[in-house]
Amino acid sequence: MVFRKSSFRVTLLSFVSLLAIWYLVALLANSRIFPPPLDVLEVLLESIAKGELQYHIGHTLMRVFISFVLAMTVGIGIGIALGISKSLDRFFDSWLTLLLNVPALVTIILCYVWLGLVEAAAILAVAINKIPNVIVTIREGARALERDYLEMAQTFKLSRTVVLRHIILPQLAPYLVATTRSGLSLIWKIVLVVELLGRSSGVGFQLHLFFQLFDIASIFAYTLAFVLVIQVLEYGLLQPLERRISRWRR
């Protein structure tokens, strides 16, 4: 990550003033339900020392990862099919509209009721919530595939794998990046709800526990830790990936 000096200074100033405001508000409120930054840091370090934070964040990330891979795989396949075939698209369009508008909570409740309070139900519920979004984005990409390149591939008798790897996927890349990014932010929010409703581990489960105990410092600590982990994923994984696949653009 390369920051110019001045922009780094602005970012630093912005962070410091946010902390200062937090501290001031906490000071004025002087209440257990709005703890100051230092208390939160203390709780955070304590939780890390006990290994609790890592354990629960680890479980949450594992669920995020599995349901993300599941949703992307299914969504990309269906999205390409609908983008290429007009008749399939016409048939399934209303199903897609329905799925897009089912509230996440409904899917979660139904999965738990039908499959029981098990891990598979949790992961499936999250994936089902994400799949329609992946389909819609990838379908858009598949509709925009250039016929010119496919014709070129046909005259030069390129194999299916070559066409997929060198002609179709590069054209879908921006759509894949978009759906990955929006996917992660959607999925980790839904995973927390799933954990809150029917799991006994993970950040969502912990938040539920702290809610019942009115332990706001711990809620803050978990939130900060989680946001930090997501940011690391964004800068460490997504952005380098995006730069790599768009390097051919002028």
Add this chain to the structure above:
Amino acid sequence: MAALMQLQVDISRKIFRSFEESGQIVALENVRFAADVGEFLCILGPSGCGKTTLLNIVAGLDSNFEGAVSFKTFVDTEHFVQDAYDHREKTPESSRGNSGSRDRELRIGYVFQNPRLLPWRTVEENLRLVLSSEQVQSGIIDKLLTSAELEAFRNTYPSQLSVGMQRRVSLIRAFSIQPDLLVMDEPFVSLDKRMEDNLHQVLLDYWHSSKPSILFVTHHINEALKLASRLLVFSSRPGTLILDIPVELTYPERNTPEIFRDFVTQLSEEYPEIRQIN
């Protein structure tokens, strides 16, 4: 080396359904000709006469027509292989058939009007993509890049090249597969004169050394007469063949401006059909 190949085109009709005027457009009608081994055919016709449609049919991109296109490939003088796609109506078994033993598939190199290079792959990767691993190992990429003066740009993405250079890459991509038939759709349109002359020479050199058959579409009589060993003239829509003559002028003579100019004048007096084109 390209295999010896004969092309036979017999299209009775090609129709496009049109959404306006609740009708259909007849793009091609009664187009019949054969291209002999190693012939350089230029197809000359006004815009919209179905030249690109014809090329797409020959290249196998468009199979929705009445008629047949067939290839006879002579692998050597003793064996020959036939490969045809036949689309006569009411013959359901008439897909791409072949008879006899096949040494290898017929290779068609298509040079499109737009270069159609993959913008997300470098020049070298664009060439590598259309070749088999044996072909890549034979060092043909280096040879062609050198001959087209593109070595310095092998790791460059197409968008960073000039249009002329993109055209050159597209040209050597078609050469690289050592095609039996080269199909070219106004490949040098909108280039400056110097670049156009240069690419004409690259193409003629390739043709003289490798002797593929060539189908070259253009709407410039001068370009056609500079390149072709035989000239086919098409009428405007529905496109049909109105003239089929050999171009009897040696290639060195074509490079002498006076001789070439006289030849063009004389030919267009002899065949008034040519004059309607430009």
